Each structure stands twice: as structure tokens, then as C-alpha cells.
Amino acid sequence: MASKRGGAKVRAERTPAGPDLASSVPWYRLMVLTRRFEDEAERAFRRGKIGGYLHLYSGQEAVAAGFLAAIRADDIFFTAYRDHAHAIFRGTPPQAVMAELFGKQTGVAKGKGGSMHLFDVPRGLYGGYGIVGAHIPLATGAAYALRYQGTDRICLCFLGDGAMNSGSFHEPVNMAAVWGQDGMCPIVYIVENNKYAMGTSVDRSTVVTHLASKFGLHGIENEQVDGQDFLTVRRAAERIVARVRATGRPYAIEAITYRLVGHGAADLFQPYRNKGEVEEWKQRDPIQILERELHRAGVLDDAQVAAIHKEAEEKVAAAIKYAEESPEPPPEELPRDVSAQG
Ligand SMILES: Cc1ncc(C[n+]2csc(CCOP(=O)(O)OP(=O)(O)O)c2C)c(N)n1
Ligand SMILES: [Mg+2]
Numbered sequence: 001m002a003s004k005r006g007g008a009k010v011r012a013e014r015t016p017a018g019p020d021l022a023s024s025v026p027w028y029r030l031m032v033l034t035r036r037f038e039d040e041a042e043r044a045f046r047r048g049k050i051g052g053y054l055h056l057y058s059g060q061e062a063v064a065a066g067f068l069a070a071i072r073a074d075d076i077f078f079t080a081y082r083d084h085a086h087a088i089f090r091g092t093p094p095q096a097v098m099a100e101l102f103g104k105q106t107g108v109a110k111g112k113g114g115s116m117h118l119f120d121v122p123r124g125l126y127g128g129y130g131i132v133g134a135h136i137p138l139a140t141g142a143a144y145a146l147r148y149q150g151t152d153r154i155c156l157c158f159l160g161d162g163a164m165n166s167g168s169f170h171e172p173v174n175m176a177a178v179w180g181q182d183g184m185c186p187i188v189y190i191v192e193n194n195k196y197a198m199g200t201s202v203d204r205s206t207v208v209t210h211l212a213s214k215f216g217l218h219g220i221e222n223e224q225v226d227g228q229d230f231l232t233v234r235r236a237a238e239r240i241v242a243r244v245r246a247t248g249r250p251y252a253i254e255a256i257t258y259r260l261v262g263h264g265a266a267d268l269f270q271p272y273r274n275k276g277e278v279e280e281w282k283q284r285d286p287i288q289i290l291e292r293e294l295h296r297a298g299v300l301d302d303a304q305v306a307a308i309h310k311e312a313e314e315k316v317a318a319a320i321k322y323a324e325e326s327p328e329p330p331p332e333e334l335p336r337d338v339s340a341q342g
Contacts, residue, residue: 020231021297027069027089027230028294029308031061031287034085036312037094038261040320041084041101041115045265049324050101052114057085059260062286063192065089066233067156070241076124076146077156078139080163081116082192082259083128092120094315095322104326111329112337132197133159133166136189140172143187144179147248154186154245162197164214165205176250177219183248188240189215191254192227198263199272215252227255228284231293260285 038056045054057064060082068089071077079086087097092108100107101115109119109128116130126142129135139157146153163169179185191211195202203209212222225236233255244251258281262270270278294300300308 020234021294021299024069024230024234024290025294025299027065027234028287028290028300029311030089031065031230031290032308033094033312033315034061034088035287036309036316037084037088037098037319040316041098042261042265044098044101044320044323050115051103052116053081054101054115054265055082055263056259056261057082059281059285060192060194060227060257061085062230062233062290063190063227063255063257064158066230067158067188067190067237067241069234070237071124071154071156074124074151075154075156075241076126076142077158078126078135078142079128079158080132080135080160081128081130082160083116083118086158087118087120087123087125087128090120090123090125092118092123092125093319095319096120098316098319098323099326102323102326103328104323105329105333106322106326110333110337112333133163133168135159136163136168137172140176140185140187143176143185143250147184147186152186152245154188154241156188156190158190158192160197161191161193161195161202161211162200162205164191164211165197170218173215173218173220173250173252180220180247180249185250186244186248187250188237188244189220189250189252191252192257193254194257194259196259196263196272198267199270201272210254212252212254220250220252222252222254224254224256227257228286228289230286230290257286258284 035058038058044050064086084097088094096108100109100113100118103111103114105111109117113119116128118128119125127135136157136159139155143155146155176185176187193211208214212224215222226232240251
């Protein structure tokens, strides 16, 4: 069955009620937590507590959650600068992410990366990249390395619709297809098509608006998915991840999604879209979709939902306090971790 969302045909693949639903409760909890995290991070930015820039993931949660729910603890992933939720979903403590946003020593990148450059290598997060498209070659090379080392680990590469118009998209994707012929490139490219690259809509920046199909030109199998529905994304992710792990061949998915907030902290007026469009997408808020599903199946009741929201508020308040009270990195930290030691 196919339906039309956000101007693109997407595949509907629903999970029947059952064990999947109960195992989705922790993901619902994490999605509520990250939404709260993003709201409070924005407030902290407005209070002048966070320097540099800030891009929030609100509205897109089901994409990263669905895929990170489907990989193993020893798999790895790369993403762009809209990266707070990816880290928290993977288990980076929210206080270490918030401290990083505040530029503090206790941050997950020791306060030297900031919002756009979260790194948590022990948990498989290989960044957080501020240069659009820059991580695609790195992720592709990392996927090759995982096979070269004789493992069956895989790599996820999250990227934006805008990143697909850069040269750093086509070159590595071509190489991935070539390496994949020998089973040497276990990577899943996950395009988060939120309709815009800053203020430029997809149809103003490319003629081929079915973004998944662009991978087909390089010989990579691909599909689209409804990125607002966690259960659908997770089901697709489990199938794709198993296949990529077994074959060592790349695969691509375009998740149709929407950011419910501005592009970044400076995008206050959003002149490139109208309020009606945003309101329409609010009806497809991924947290509410999952909440309704869990509610309907009797897996969560009102009291449990309220408790999850309260817990999120408390955790984020604690993260803000931790970040505020943490020390600045000492000056001698400046040259460390910049190049290989010795
Ligand atoms: C190489 C490069 N060019 C331009 C920019 C400025 N820039 C920052 S975000 C962005 C839009 C990227 O859009 P998309 O890939 O769709 O990601 P989204 O913000 O929608 O998550 C641009 C052009 C940049 N950071 N890097
Ligand atoms: Mg985009």
C-alpha cells in the first residue's frame, strides 16, 4: 500500500500489535526526552548560555530512533549537525550532551565540539559534522574498513536532502556501489528529507525530487519510508540492517519527515514556508503518533504517559544544571585531540 505524504509516495509498512509495541516504550521515552531536551537547549541558547549555533531535531525523531533501535551495540553511525537526538538515543547521557552544547569540559567532546560536533566513539557515534556532506565520504570509508577488518559490523550514515546536491555525496556513493559488488561496503544511507535545506525547498534545488531514486543511478537499492511513524521506520530498519549485514552491500532509504522548528537558532521568521504547512505537519508529530499507538494497544495509559513526560522534564532540568555548573575546559586542552598524538 502506498500513500502520499509531503509530496512523495511512501511505503506503508505497519507493525502489528505484539512484542514490538512493548519494546517500543523505551524509544517513546527517549523521543519525549529529546523533544524536551531540544526545547530547553533553545531556551539556554536564548539566555546566552550556548555559543556558536544550534540546530534542533524536533519533528524528525522517529527517523533516528527507528534506525538506532535496529542496530547492534558494536555498529557505528555518522550524522550531520542536527545531532543531539542521535547521541541521546544511542545512550550518551543527556547531561554530557548539554554540557557539550554549553562548551564545558564535561561535554561528550570535552566542550571542544559544541552542538554540531558531538562524538561518542565508544557508543559508535563517529560525529556530528557541520560541513554539509562532509561526513558521507568518511562514513563510506568506515563501512569499507569494517569489512576489511573482517567484521560483520555495519555503518549508518544519516544525511539531509540538501547534502545530496553536493559533490561529496556522489563520489562516495559511487564507490560504495563499486565496493558493494564484492560485499565490502555495509552502509545504510538514511536521507532525512525534511523538505528544506535551510530556506531552500527540495523542488527548488533539484529536478529529481524522488531522492531515493538518485541512489539507483549509482546502482544502490533504495526505498522511501514514512519518517513520522516510528513503528514503520523501525520495521523497515530491521529488515534493511539485516540485509546489509548479510550482504555487505550498501542500501539507501529516504525518510519523508519534517522539522517542526526553524532551521537553526537564527531562523526566527521562516519566510520560506507558511504557517499552514507547519500546522499540517504538527498533525503528524512522531511522538504523538507513537503515543496514540501505544495507548490504543493498552501498552501505555494516561498516568504512564504523564510520568514519562515528568521524568523527561526532570532529566533535562538536571542536565541544564550539570552543564551550568561544569567547568570550562582549561587552556592546555586546546591543542589536544586535534591531531594524532606523537
Ligand atoms: C559545505 C557547506 N555549504 C553550506 C553550508 C551552510 N549550510 C548549513 S546547513 C545547510 C542546509 C543543509 O540542508 P540539509 O542537508 O537538508 O539538512 P537539514 O538542515 O535540513 O537537516 C547549509 C546550506 C555548510 N554548512 N556547509
Ligand atoms: Mg533538509
